[in-house]
Amino acid sequence: MTSKIDPNARYLKTHEWARAEGDEVVCGITDHAQQQMNDLVYVELPQEGRVVKAGEAVAVVESVKSASDVYAPISGTITAVNHDAERSPEIVNKDPYGAGWLFRIKPDDPNALNALMDAEAYAAFLQEEEARH
Amino acid sequence: MSELKRTVLYETHRQLGARMAPFGGWEMPLWYASTREEHRAVRSAAGLFDVAHMGIFEISGDQAAAFLDRVSTNDVSRLAVGRAQYSFMLNDVGDVIDDIMIYRLEPERYMVVVNAANTEKDWAWLQAQRERLSPALTLRDLKHPSSGDAQRVDLALQGPQALNLLTRLLDASTPLADLPYTGVMRASLAGHDVFIARTGYTGERIAYELFVHPDHAAALWQLLLATGADLGVRPCGLAARDSLRTEAGLPLYGHELGGPLNLAPYHIGFDNFVKLDKPSPFIGREAYAEKAARNTLGMVRFRVNERGVRPPKLGDPVLDRRGRVVGTVTSCAADGEGVLIGMAVVERAFTSEGTTLYVVPLPEPMPEPLKPFAPIGNRALMPEPITVLPRFPMRPKPQASPQHAAAPSHRASPL
Numbered sequence: 001m002t003s004k005i006d007p008n009a010r011y012l013k014t015h016e017w018a019r020a021e022g023d024e025v026v027c028g029i030t031d032h033a034q035q036q037m038n039d040l041v042y043v044e045l046p047q048e049g050r051v052v053k054a055g056e057a058v059a060v061v062e063s064v065k066s067a068s069d070v071y072a073p074i075s076g077t078i079t080a081v082n083h084d085a086e087r088s089p090e091i092v093n094k095d096p097y098g099a100g101w102l103f104r105i106k107p108d109d110p111n112a113l114n115a116l117m118d119a120e121a122y123a124a125f126l127q128e129e130e131a132r133h
Numbered sequence: 134m135s136e137l138k139r140t141v142l143y144e145t146h147r148q149l150g151a152r153m154a155p156f157g158g159w160e161m162p163l164w165y166a167s168t169r170e171e172h173r174a175v176r177s178a179a180g181l182f183d184v185a186h187m188g189i190f191e192i193s194g195d196q197a198a199a200f201l202d203r204v205s206t207n208d209v210s211r212l213a214v215g216r217a218q219y220s221f222m223l224n225d226v227g228d229v230i231d232d233i234m235i236y237r238l239e240p241e242r243y244m245v246v247v248n249a250a251n252t253e254k255d256w257a258w259l260q261a262q263r264e265r266l267s268p269a270l271t272l273r274d275l276k277h278p279s280s281g282d283a284q285r286v287d288l289a290l291q292g293p294q295a296l297n298l299l300t301r302l303l304d305a306s307t308p309l310a311d312l313p314y315t316g317v318m319r320a321s322l323a324g325h326d327v328f329i330a331r332t333g334y335t336g337e338r339i340a341y342e343l344f345v346h347p348d349h350a351a352a353l354w355q356l357l358l359a360t361g362a363d364l365g366v367r368p369c370g371l372a373a374r375d376s377l378r379t380e381a382g383l384p385l386y387g388h389e390l391g392g393p394l395n396l397a398p399y400h401i402g403f404d405n406f407v408k409l410d411k412p413s414p415f416i417g418r419e420a421y422a423e424k425a426a427r428n429t430l431g432m433v434r435f436r437v438n439e440r441g442v443r444p445p446k447l448g449d450p451v452l453d454r455r456g457r458v459v460g461t462v463t464s465c466a467a468d469g470e471g472v473l474i475g476m477a478v479v480e481r482a483f484t485s486e487g488t489t490l491y492v493v494p495l496p497e498p499m500p501e502p503l504k505p506f507a508p509i510g511n512r513a514l515m516p517e518p519i520t521v522l523p524r525f526p527m528r529p530k531p532q533a534s535p536q537h538a539a540a541p542s543h544r545a546s547p548l
Contacts, residue, residue, distance in 0.1 A: 038152070038372065039169045041467050042443045047510030060496075064444050064466050064473075065154075065163065065372055067497070087441045090471055093167075 003032040003126070006097040010073065010113045011122035017097060018073035020113055021104075027073055028101040029061060029092065032126055037063045040089035045081035045103055052078060052105065054112070059102055061092065074112040076105040140185035141286060141347040142354055149368055156371055157250030159186040164370040171373035172380075173469040175335055178365030179292030181357050182374055184334075184342070185350060187287045188252030189275040190259065193242040196267040199413060201235060201243060204262050206398070206407040206415050212237045217315045217332050219406050221390075221398055222255065227420030229390045229397055231255050236317045236330060244275065244328070244344070246287060248386045252276075262416070286347045290357060290366075291333045291340040291377075298361040299329070299341065314338060323356055325349045334374065336381025336526060376466035380474050382434045382525045388447055388463045389432065389476055396463070399425035400478055401432040402524055430460070431484040435492075435519040437465075437473035442517045443494040444473055451477050452491040452516055459483050462492055474522070486523050491516035 009017040015033035019026050034040065042062040052058050052072040059070035081103045085092050092100035107113070117125060137160040146153065151162035162183060164171060174180050192201060201209040207220035214237050222230040231251040236244040247255045256274065263270050275285045290298065299309055302323040309329065312318055317330040325345055333340035345353050358368060375385070384390045389401050398404045399421075408415075409422055437445070444465055451460035460479025468474050475492075483490060493516050503513045 036152070038164055039167060039467060039471065041471065041473060042441060044443070044512075050510060062444055064168075064376070089441055 003030065003035055004097070005031070005119050005123055005126075007119045009097065010116035010118060011125075012071060012073050012116060013125060014071050016071055016073050018105075018113060018116060019097075023106065023110070024079055025074060025076070025105045025107055025113060026101050027070075027103050027105060028096055029068075029070060030122075031096050033068070034093045034096045034100075037061060037066060037068060038093075039063055040092050043085045043089045043092065043102070045083075045086060046078050048078055048081060050078045052076065061089070070102060072105065073116060074105060074107050075109070076107040076112075078103055079106050080104040138186070140183055141350045142183045142185060145351050145354055146183065146368075151368075151370060154371070157186060157248065159249055161186060162368070162370040164372045165368050168370070168372040168376060169467065169469060169471060171367060171369040172376050172467075174365060174367045175292040175337065175369060175373065175377055176469055177293070178367070179290055179294040179298060179339075179361065180335075180367060180369035180373065181354065181361075182289040182291065182369050182371075183354070184289050184374075185286035185347070186249035188247040188249060188255060189285050189287065189344070190245040190247065190256070191242065191271075191273040191275050191280070191283065192245060192259075193239075193271045193273075194267075194269060195241055196270050197241050197243050200263065200267050200270050201245075202411065202413040203266055203416055204259065205233065205235065206421075207235070208408045208411040209235065209243075210412060214238075214240055215317055216313075217317055217330055221403075221406060222258065223415065223417030223421055224258075225417055225420070227397070227417040227422075227424055228395060229386070230258055232384065232386055232390055234332060236328070236332075238317065238319075238328065244285075246342075251386060282346065284346055285328070285344040286350050288343045288345065288350065288354065288357075289333055289335075289341070290343060291335040291337045291369075292366075293337070293339050294361065294364040294366060295337075295339050295341050298357065298364055298366055301360050302356065322353065325353050327353075334383060335377040336383065337377075338528070372466075375464070376468060376474075379434075379464050379466040379476060380468050380526065382432075382476065384476075385464060389478075392463070393448065394461060394463070394478060396478060397421070397424065397428075399428050400430050429481060430478050431481045432463075432476060432478050432524065433460075433484050433488075434522040434524060435475055435477060435490070436522055437475070437492070438489075438518045438520055440471065440473075442473070443496065443515070445475055445492045445494045445517070449495055450493050451479055451483075451519075452493065453483065454489070454491075456491075456516075459490065475519075477519075484521065484524075486521055488521040490519050490521065492519050493517075 009019040044060040057069040205220040328344040449462040465475030
């Protein structure tokens with residue numbers, strides 16, 4: 001099954017996405033990640049104001065069959081979390097790059113996103129991963 | 134760990150884009166696109182399941198019925214030709230070895246379908262009992278190629294449109310519509326030689342299992358999906374199978390039977406499949422009866438009251454209003470609407486419908502215990518309220534109108 005990729009976002013190998021919006025960065029899990037998890041029933045989000053390091057586990061998503069940590073794509077401060085995703089985890093399945101966003105980060109380094117994979121690189125990474133299976 | 138086995142439909146599942154996962158020693162499809170949609174398809178149309186991992190044995194000869202009566206708890210002497218019965222195999226101390234289906238195909242020929250994960254254990258047990266009790270008996274593994282034309286694998290077609298779909302593929306003289314619940318018949322399904330049994334593991338009444346030669350399984354699978362596409366029939370994975378059987382209140386070996394709690398039929402309200410007084414007593418009878426008499430637990434189905442909570446799983450504690458542990462979760466899944474539904478074994482005083490209990494979904498890793506002045510943002514264990522449902526979903530009274538009979542009716546809870 002093919003998955004969607006947001007051309008304007010940056011990506012981690014652990015299938016998180018991060019997209020600049022003003023001077024903040026919005027983060028979530030990719031369409032590929034939600035497909036692998038299938039129907040989500042639980043989302044646990046970080047405390048607003050928490051200072052996080054890139055690569056740190058900050059959120060949890062669970063389906064009935066599996067649980068997965070969500071990592072912070074960049075270092076910074078959590079400025080907002082999506083309480084709608086906590087109440088209705090299915091919106092992460094339906095719209096992972098939009099209404100199903102998970103948290104916003106005010107980055108320590110405004111250029112931090114540049115270190116992450118762009119959409120093209122992530123698409124290639126997904127293909128590689130697919131080929132390995 | 135030994136290599137995972139694959140069913141004859143493995144490549145078919147890959148082509149359909151299934152997410153594969155290990156189950157009972159087999160690499161099986163977990164879902165194709167969405168567990169929830171597959172769950173709903175079974176309740177409103179029909180779903181096709183690869184259950185070719187299930188073990189299939191054949192027991193034949195003039196001692197077959199007497200033998201089966203010794204090794205299983207239900208009354209085989211009352212099983213008519215062309216019918217099936219649900220039963221349990223117990224060991225000498227009355228504990229469950231497996232739950233099984235026994236199909237009487239011919240007067241002296243029975244087919245026994247067992248859980249995939251238990252197949253080798255069951256086979257060894259049955260062989261040992263055969264040698265001890267009736268060496269003249271023929272016991273065959275119908276999954277093994279040595280059974281030749283008799284070799285079989287199991288596909289399940291479950292849901293209200295299943296009869297319509299199968300009727301399209303049968304010639305007009307095959308009376309499938311007359312096949313009663315738990316009935317089994319031999320038929321030619323578009324040229325494929327099959328045993329069609331009206332049995333299943335989804336709680337559906339219009340539900341069939343098709344026992345077909347493995348060489349025909351992929352062609353039959355494709356044919357069923359193509360012929361049933363306009364009826365809404367779709368392939369369903371093990372995740373939907375689990376959510377459907379959980380919603381239906383049916384036990385899964387390792388969760389509601391045996392498993393870490395060593396659960397038995399008397400724990401789960403299935404003791405009517407254990408005939409303590411049948412003419413030929415089963416192995417483990419005295420020990421079973423003794424334990425049953427001492428049992429203080431019962432099984433409940435429940436729904437988690439709120440959405441978006443951490444899903445409970447096997448082993449999570451169930452509490453009463455005062456925080457005392459009164460039971461243990463055995464299974465939990467999301468139904469067709471995404472509501473978490475589960476089963477738990479609890480003290481009998483808490484089994485009435487409508488009782489409010491609390492489940493504590495234990496996270497991994499466990500959080501630090503709460504202390505005075507715990508920092509803002511720390512997390513603690515959270516008991517979630519659950520409501521006890523009727524032990525089985527309410528089924529509508531049989532109606533004259535077929536439209537009514539086909540209406541989905543499995544919303545268990547009035548809440």
